[in-house]
Amino acid sequence: MSRPTHGLRDWLLQRLTAIYLGIFLIYLLLHFLQQPQHTYQQWHDWVTQPAMIIAAALFILALLVHGWVGMRDVVLDYVHAIGLRLTILSLIGLTLIACGLWALRVLLQATA
Amino acid sequence: MTTQRSEPVYLNLLRIRFPVGAVTSIAHRISGVLLFLSLPLLIYLLELSLQGPEGYIKVLSYMGNSWFQAGLALLIWSLMHHVLSGIRFLLLDIDKGVTLQAARRSAWLVNLCAPVLTLLYLWWVL
Numbered sequence: 001m002s003r004p005t006h007g008l009r010d011w012l013l014q015r016l017t018a019i020y021l022g023i024f025l026i027y028l029l030l031h032f033l034q035q036p037q038h039t040y041q042q043w044h045d046w047v048t049q050p051a052m053i054i055a056a057a058l059f060i061l062a063l064l065v066h067g068w069v070g071m072r073d074v075v076l077d078y079v080h081a082i083g084l085r086l087t088i089l090s091l092i093g094l095t096l097i098a099c100g101l102w103a104l105r106v107l108l109q110a111t112a
Numbered sequence: 113m114t115t116q117r118s119e120p121v122y123l124n125l126l127r128i129r130f131p132v133g134a135v136t137s138i139a140h141r142i143s144g145v146l147l148f149l150s151l152p153l154l155i156y157l158l159e160l161s162l163q164g165p166e167g168y169i170k171v172l173s174y175m176g177n178s179w180f181q182a183g184l185a186l187l188i189w190s191l192m193h194h195v196l197s198g199i200r201f202l203l204l205d206i207d208k209g210v211t212l213q214a215a216r217r218s219a220w221l222v223n224l225c226a227p228v229l230t231l232l233y234l235w236w237v238l
Binding site: 015019020022025026031032033036040043044047067070071072092095096099102103106109110 | 137141144145147148151154155158160162164165168169191193198199202205217234236
């Protein structure tokens with residue numbers, strides 16, 4: 001089984017997603033720093049602003065890519081037995097996809 | 113042919129020196145894995161908090177639990193360290209601070225700022 005490797009592409013993807021994730025997370029941290037207490041209504045309205053829903057959906061997609069490349073690199077470095085490696089990588093991939101779909105559903109249900 | 117040592121190997125842990133940059137780097141990996149593992153919990157909390165006023169109050173009540181606070185502290189540290197060391201790696205990628213002295217200094221800065229910012233943040237938010 002051979003497959004082209006995409007080292008440079010993944011290296012670049014990891015950094016581009018990192019920049020977006022970093023900006024969004026710093027924005028979140030600053031928001032909670034500025035306003036630690038919300039009522040339910042304030043919290044719900046803040047999350048469901050259209051701009052926030054779009055930014056959060058993008059965040060989820062970027063997180064899936066970033067988490068996959070990062071976790072895969074860690075597994076490839078430390079797990080050498082091929083069967084175990086494939087099992088762990090599959091579990092990580094499935095977990096990420098499931099988490100991504102779940103998070104998107106949470107956003108959609110909140111806007112409904 | 114493999115030769116096997118029969119006598120025990122003595123490792124003096126106090127004499128193993130880890131360069132500070134290696135600590136920053138391995139902590140970047142550990143914090144990344146912790147953040148990945150915490151995803152289901154975080155999505156669950158987000159879902160609960162958006163389901164209605166009852167769910168939201170339930171999430172707030174978790175915040176008062178000391179086990180939850182300990183987990184939250186670990187998670188915030190992971191986030192702080194991962195983002196700070198990530199910014200450091202991005203700067204190193206574009207050749208900023210690559211001299212040994214500057215790289216060591218920024219590694220110390222990241223390693224120390226992450227726990228300090230974590231404590232300050234929790235103190236402020238909780």
